[in-house]
Amino acid sequence: METIAGERAPDWSSEQWQTRARGWVDEQLAAAGRRITGAVEPRVRPWSLVWRVPTDGGPVWFKANNQGTVHEAVLIATLAELTPDRVLTPIAVDPQRGWSLLPDGGESLRDVLGRDPDLAHWERALPGYAALQLATAPRADELVALGVPDHRPEVLAGLLADLLEDRESLRIGAEDGLDPETYERLRAEVPAYAERCRRLADLGIASTIQHDDLHDGNVFAGPDGYRYFDWGDASVAHPFGTLLVTVRSIRYAAELAADDAALVRLRDSYLEAWTDRYDRRTLVEAADLAMNLGAVSRSLSWRRALDTVDPARAEYAEAVPGWLAELFAAAPLQPDS
Structure with a gap:
């Protein structure tokens, strides 16, 4: 290797x-x-x-x-x-x-939405990203061998257990870190988290590249279609983990409620690429599980990004414990109709 x-x-x-x-x-x-x-x-x-x-x-x-x-x-x-x-x-x-x-990739989807905040732009952008993930799935093992982080459901619970041993990154007891009570809740949550990982893996949807920071600032929207960039947070993982950041960023930008029907439509436009091999109920269950489990992936991504002696890292240090605490806050979108 x-x-x-x-x-x-x-x-x-x-x-x-x-x-x-x-x-x-x-x-x-x-x-x-x-x-x-x-x-x-x-x-x-x-x-x-x-x-x-x-x-x-x-x-x-x-x-x-x-x-x-x-x-x-x-x-x-x-x-x-x-x-x-x-x-x-x-x-x-x-x-x-x-x-x-x-x-140069031209203007971003954020630029487009700034002029025209119609979420139909996202409905057109998400299927292309799903197609990229499907095309990449057969090369997942190769990507891991090349050094892309492995966040597949089969290993994610172990990564959570290891992360909980990194008290320095979690800043336990610090103002910008995990409070001791939340830390103990997370330690107690590991077995249940592992069971959810097993359930997600058992659904059989192939792991692939997962951007892990797919928001409107990381999508080009040019005349040749949508192109996806800034892959520094990416990992090989369950594809639907993408939805955690993407849906949240859309929700906040559009000032929508967490269960707004528009977000469900966007989720479904993304999941459509898998409907030729999985039924809708399975896909929605997998999406809900992946969004819940994804808080750990985000925390791990931030820890890697801040693996440096650069003093400027202190400005972002709260992201590692902050995302991990989101494990208790993640809520699924409303059920598919």
């Missing part, structure tokens, strides 16, 4: 690192017949650095991931191979360093 060796604590501000990265970008653009025409525009987070790079063929985007999200580079290359109409095809990737260079 190839080991992906990204940089856990890269000093992205150092002249040495920037010279090396800029040289790589120059080299890849030259191979593509393009050249840089101006200063790069940086955006730095604890888990990644992004440069907007102006070129004579339009802007491109360079991304460097830290060790916790380094799998994104190899993942986007694989997705571009499997579903080239659903993602941006990278100009270049360096899986070992977690670097990628992508063309």
